[in-house]
Amino acid sequence: MATEVATMLQLPYESTDSSSKSSVGHRQTPKKSAIKTSPLKLLDPGRSKLTTVETKRIISVLDEAIFKIELISLTSHITEFLDGLSTILGSELQGTLKEHERLSNNMVALLTQLQREGLLKQEDGRGDLVGTEEQIRHLQLHQQAVKSSIRNILRLFQADPLASQAVRDEAYARDLSSEIFIKGLSEFRGFLFEKLLTSPLEEQEKIQFMEEISLRDKKNTETIAALEAELATAIQSRDDEVRW
Template identity: 90%
Template structure:
């Protein structure tokens, strides 16, 4: 801004007339005398540094915004060359960038699919027009991408080396981002100049610009007088041009005479060119015949290839139709199975709900009967102990009786075996 105003001031201070000098001479205040000696000092801020916390926060917010936009504008380039930058970025940043690339690809695929399903962008405003489900689904993906970008920026802020390495790839930034960042930088400079300027200095600048406007008005009057002198000079120049035009007409008549004398030479040259053209035409016709023959051969080859491709295409179409029919059958079967499963699930769920209600009732009854059951259980325990004592005594008696019977049966069996052996021994002796 100061450079532009300085350019405007060059004419008043380099070619000032007596009136402008008198205007500066009549100024009595020290400020006006300072303007005369150094006019550009008023255009510079009165302070070189920000003194308040609020102004420093404003500039820091702009710095952080520019830093984040520089990183965001290079995310697509970084994801494209992740292998090259892997040593600098680190494992956490690499994983976050890969996840962001996956989310971006999913969102692009979803947007393409929704556009095919009828999602449109309203002209002028840029709003999306579609069903609530489509817009909600798209907004969920947008929130995921925004969260991914926030995580990436947080990790870059925690790693200055990685962020500086990415910012060094500024050559790959898109032109629109570059223009936007430059605009923010210019705005930051303008805002910094405003924050460094006090209201009193701003008033002095306005007064200074009013004086410059007055001088510009006087310079305009001077320019008007000079323009009148210029018009007179132009008129005299036009008269000289008229004289020169007359001389040019004489030269043109002489040139016309030369053209007539050269017509015969042009005619001879034309005849020679026609002969050369006929020879070239014969050669060209021979080349065209050969090229036409090649075209016929290539066309025949093309027809053969077309027939082969048609046969293969027909076979592939049949195969594709068969696969599509199988897929359709599987889909129908899947739908039918899922319908049956859903019906079965609803029935089981109804039974489960009913049994759950019955279980609650039984629990209430159980709570009432539990106390009675504990008393009955104690009585049964006592009777069981008596019964067990009796059973133990009975078992001892039964075991003793069983042992006696077993010994007796063993004795009888041994006696029978001895008698049989004796009979067999006597029978063998009589046979011999």
């Protein structure tokens, strides 16, 4: 019985009955498999490197975005412990980070004042200013100053790989929300990279392969259930004969 089960499980799902077996003297020609690629290769991307300019550009944009977020999310920590990294960062980066800290503090102070005066209403994580045109303009100038400061910081870090790596090594100090966002973006990058490595034909073959595996598994499950039922019936019949 065990041999029969093993034999049946090795058969393709299309043929498990006696009609699929060759008769004596009439050998059947085996059907050609629909899958032309090796099953092991179907589960891996067709290539290991991107080949087109467009795909390389897509991944490059994601890599740059992750790099920038990793740096900016640690800006507060770096400015707080600036003295410990002064040797690696250099004077220009230190000065830029200190200026950014000053601008950020001014921005926080302005927002706090506007909120205290009832001019800044926050709903769903967003702030709406209901002040005069002069107050709105004043806030916009502060926002532009902070944005320009961030761009300047990123420019200096991109020009200094050692400083960039030193800051990224401080990842333990990153807040949880930024860490989750970076992790999600990195996972998306990996998913997209694999998709870009796989051609439409390879993707179709992979889908077909998985469908065939699923159907074969279903057929094997049905075969096992039928054999178990037959075995149970045979055991029951034997027990009945013994009792009589």
